[in-house]
Amino acid sequence: MSTPFPTASILGYPRIGGDRELKFALEKFWSHKASGEELAATAQGLRETRTRRLSSLGLTKPGSIPEDFSYYDQVLDLVCAFGATPERFAPEREVLAQSEPESPEALAAQFTIARGEGDRAALGLTKWFDSNYHYLVPEIGPDTVFEYLGAPRVAAAKTLGEAVRPVLVGPITFLLLSRAAEGAPEGFRPFDRLDDVLPAYLALVDELKAAGAQWVEFDEPALVSDRWSIPREEILAALRHAYTTLSKEAERPQYLVALSYGHAADAVDVLAETPVEAIHIDTVRGRWPEDEELSRWSESLRGRSLVIGAISGRNIWRADLGEAFEQLTRVQRRLGEGVHVSVSTSTSLQHVPHDVERETQLDPEIRSWLAFADQKVTESVTLARGLSEGKEAIARELSDNAAVLESRRRHPGVHREDIREKTAAVTDEDRHRAPYPERLAAQEKALGLPPLPTTTIGSFPQTSEIRQARAAHRRGELSTEDYVAAMKSEIEHVIRAQEEIGLDVLVHGEAERNDMVQYFAEHFEGFVTTVHGWVQSYGSRCTRPSILWGDVSRPEPVTVEWSGYAASLTDHAVKGMLTGPVTIMAWSFVREDIPWSEVGDQLGLVLRDEIRDLENAGVGVIQVDEPAIRELLPLRSTEEDEYLRWSVGSFRLATGGAKSETSIHTHLCYSDFATVVDAIDRLDADVTSVEASRSKMAVLPAIAAHGFDRQIGPGVWDIHSPRVPSVEEISGLISRATDALDPRQVWVNPDCGLKTRGWEETTATLRNLVEAAHEARQASSTSSK
Numbered sequence: 001m002s003t004p005f006p007t008a009s010i011l012g013y014p015r016i017g018g019d020r021e022l023k024f025a026l027e028k029f030w031s032h033k034a035s036g037e038e039l040a041a042t043a044q045g046l047r048e049t050r051t052r053r054l055s056s057l058g059l060t061k062p063g064s065i066p067e068d069f070s071y072y073d074q075v076l077d078l079v080c081a082f083g084a085t086p087e088r089f090a091p092e093r094e095v096l097a098q099s100e101p102e103s104p105e106a107l108a109a110q111f112t113i114a115r116g117e118g119d120r121a122a123l124g125l126t127k128w129f130d131s132n133y134h135y136l137v138p139e140i141g142p143d144t145v146f147e148y149l150g151a152p153r154v155a156a157a158k159t160l161g162e163a164v165r166p167v168l169v170g171p172i173t174f175l176l177l178s179r180a181a182e183g184a185p186e187g188f189r190p191f192d193r194l195d196d197v198l199p200a201y202l203a204l205v206d207e208l209k210a211a212g213a214q215w216v217e218f219d220e221p222a223l224v225s226d227r228w229s230i231p232r233e234e235i236l237a238a239l240r241h242a243y244t245t246l247s248k249e250a251e252r253p254q255y256l257v258a259l260s261y262g263h264a265a266d267a268v269d270v271l272a273e274t275p276v277e278a279i280h281i282d283t284v285r286g287r288w289p290e291d292e293e294l295s296r297w298s299e300s301l302r303g304r305s306l307v308i309g310a311i312s313g314r315n316i317w318r319a320d321l322g323e324a325f326e327q328l329t330r331v332q333r334r335l336g337e338g339v340h341v342s343v344s345t346s347t348s349l350q351h352v353p354h355d356v357e358r359e360t361q362l363d364p365e366i367r368s369w370l371a372f373a374d375q376k377v378t379e380s381v382t383l384a385r386g387l388s389e390g391k392e393a394i395a396r397e398l399s400d401n402a403a404v405l406e407s408r409r410r411h412p413g414v415h416r417e418d419i420r421e422k423t424a425a426v427t428d429e430d431r432h433r434a435p436y437p438e439r440l441a442a443q444e445k446a447l448g449l450p451p452l453p454t455t456t457i458g459s460f461p462q463t464s465e466i467r468q469a470r471a472a473h474r475r476g477e478l479s480t481e482d483y484v485a486a487m488k489s490e491i492e493h494v495i496r497a498q499e500e501i502g503l504d505v506l507v508h509g510e511a512e513r514n515d516m517v518q519y520f521a522e523h524f525e526g527f528v529t530t531v532h533g534w535v536q537s538y539g540s541r542c543t544r545p546s547i548l549w550g551d552v553s554r555p556e557p558v559t560v561e562w563s564g565y566a567a568s569l570t571d572h573a574v575k576g577m578l579t580g581p582v583t584i585m586a587w588s589f590v591r592e593d594i595p596w597s598e599v600g601d602q603l604g605l606v607l608r609d610e611i612r613d614l615e616n617a618g619v620g621v622i623q624v625d626e627p628a629i630r631e632l633l634p635l636r637s638t639e640e641d642e643y644l645r646w647s648v649g650s651f652r653l654a655t656g657g658a659k660s661e662t663s664i665h666t667h668l669c670y671s672d673f674a675t676v677v678d679a680i681d682r683l684d685a686d687v688t689s690v691e692a693s694r695s696k697m698a699v700l701p702a703i704a705a706h707g708f709d710r711q712i713g714p715g716v717w718d719i720h721s722p723r724v725p726s727v728e729e730i731s732g733l734i735s736r737a738t739d740a741l742d743p744r745q746v747w748v749n750p751d752c753g754l755k756t757r758g759w760e761e762t763t764a765t766l767r768n769l770v771e772a773a774h775e776a777r778q779a780s781s782t783s784s785k
């Protein structure tokens with residue numbers, strides 16, 4: 001028998017540091033305020049702190065501590081380790097080949113690939129499965145050379161010793177997440193390069209072995225999704241081939257292959273045919289194995305370990321330890337003596353903050369319901385102890401846990417009869433507005449907009465004065481009166497600037513919002529927010545998700561004061577700005593004790609009230625942002641219909657009460673929306689803006705093919721870059737849109753909000769945008785004469 005996998009473990013740990021040390025170190029290095037040596041020293045410090053912390057929490061067995069530190073992203077790490085860089089980064093590849101991993105030059109080269117430079121675009125950035133983390137998309141072509149060039153994991157494994165288990169994205173997932181490099185022939189699939197990438201993996205594993213690693217983890221979440229264009233049988237055959245090949249060396253570390261983010265029982269069966277020593281399954285987003293599967297695995301996994309991801313890596317609720325322990329003992333009993341059962345998390349804990357104990361401002365009762373990464377480690381260790389020593393050994397922990405869950409169930413805010421009655425009374429009618437032609441006529445009359453109307457997506461530059469005013473107000477150093485005055489003067493400034501630039505539909509600029517979700521969470525009941533609860537989004541970027549724990553209500557109007565004030569300043573139409581139910585949920589930690597469809601409707605109802613109040617304050621255009629609607633799309637296509645039913649339904653509940661003359665906009669960004677065009681259509685918004693400029697309007701054919709009959713604003717300005725696009729460039733994008741769609745449908749707007757941009761580039765670009773729109777109007781009116 002192989003050495004059993006440690007009975008207690010976790011798949012991965014937050015990498016950014018409890019006080020976001022990595023973020024600040026990266027940003028200092030990028031702005032030349034710290035050297036590469038200093039950055040590398042911070043990284044090593046973070047690895048050591050993590051290792052000490054996890055071992056003090058009870059992860060003491062060899063291989064029980066994940067070594068998953070990354071300077072930027074775990075997928076980029078492999079691109080660099082294998083030198084699998086696109087052509088445009090040939091100079092950086094050269095540097096990576098010549099220098100030591102973690103040397104200042106190698107770090108700088110890695111960041112150039114991650115962030116781009118001049119006209120060399122960065123690797124693409126896309127959401128990691130159905131999470132809010134972004135990875136860098138490898139670009140693999142037929143000629144990409146895979147050659148092991150060195151990796152930071154190796155030195156880390158050497159200095160940290162046998163306690164750590166280096167973590168790598170597995171080869172199947174790596175290739176499935178890659179896109180075909182520019183210039184690759186039609187039909188080329190990165191997936192077909194498996195045999196070329198495996199030797200690079202083997203070379204890396206060899207070095208990890210030499211560095212003393214006893215276990216190596218390969219993450220293969222791609223196996224739980226069925227959203228690949230490659231047939232399942234082919235993927236499973238590749239999985240079998242990959243791990244058979246990787247297991248060939250006689251002298252190698254033992255392997256854990258992790259199937260996180262969902263379930264993939266067929267992949268367990270395939271891995272069982274290979275020599276890998278441990279297989280992880282996710283029983284949280286996936287499911288607990290059935291008896292019949294367990295009896296099969298009791299044979300096929302004999303002498304090896306099944307690692308049960310019973311603690312959620314995705315949310316922050318304390319686990320139901322009693323229930324998990326029952327299931328674990330069933331699994332153990334069914335598998336029999338021959339298979340070792342271990343406990344772990346469902347995914348890496350990179351999706352949750354470090355330590356809930358630091359949230360001392362939280363109501364202690366609510367805090368007692370929560371588990372951040374460190375508390376989850378303890379849960380894993382507790383369950384593992386129960387497995388090895390028997391239920392008695394963890395009797396106290398089980399009863400404490402039961403008491404906490406009971407306190408949550410009984411809390412009056414968790415179940416509010418008044419709110420339940422309202423959601424129960426929702427009818428299908430409530431999700432329907434008047435037919436679009438009727439609305440269009442009423443809106444044309446009310447707004448009188450020119451063809452190709454111009455607008456922005458909501459936020460304007462968040463200057464340091466704005467941030468300081470918000471912070472001073474929060475700390476009580478700026479009175480509410482002065483704060484409101486400061487925000488109102490900012491609103492006036494933004495309105496005047498837009499009038500002067502000549503935009504058609506104006507916005508108030510969102511200066512009062514720290515974040516488009518947290519702002520609403522702070523104003524609705526049923527949420528709490530954290531102080532230290534940062535989670536890495538990508539690179540140095542972090543978000544602080546709010547916690548949606550109870551039934552949701554709106555004690556008073558949230559945005560009316562600001563949008564109403566903006567509307568009072570101008571004769572132009574002003575667009576009110578709300579965040580939609582699905583996005584609020586996607587970017588918060590959401591309760592799981594009631595169905596998400598119910599949570600969505602609770603949010604829909606409070607937003608519906610907000611829309612009514614905006615209308616009454618004279619705001620006739622209202623945008624409900626849903627940038628995250630694509631992100632929550634289930635990884636299994638069979639679950640898609642149900643998801644779209646409730647997510648679209650909650651948006652329509654929010655907007656379904658709006659008057660016909662109120663123009664409802666929505667906005668989507670961040671991902672490939674071609675796959676959800678049907679859902680966009682079903683939102684029934686009057687106007688939809690989508691991010692499009694970076695992809696050169698790639699979304700248009702899908703929209704045109706769908707027969708979308710309402711208005712659409714494909715973005716013409718990539719707001720992720722400080723570049724100022726010229727009038728010609730914007731005109732080019734506008735004509736693509738007017739060629740693909742009926743010009744009467746087209747709006748002209750940026751890809752997304754402008755909060756990360758400076759005023760100078762904002763004014764310059766918006767002037768160009770307005771000019772390009774005017775030229776296009778001119779051209780079409782002369783051509784139609």
Ligand SMILES: [Zn+2]
Nearest residue numbers: 627669752753
């Ligand atoms: Zn956006």
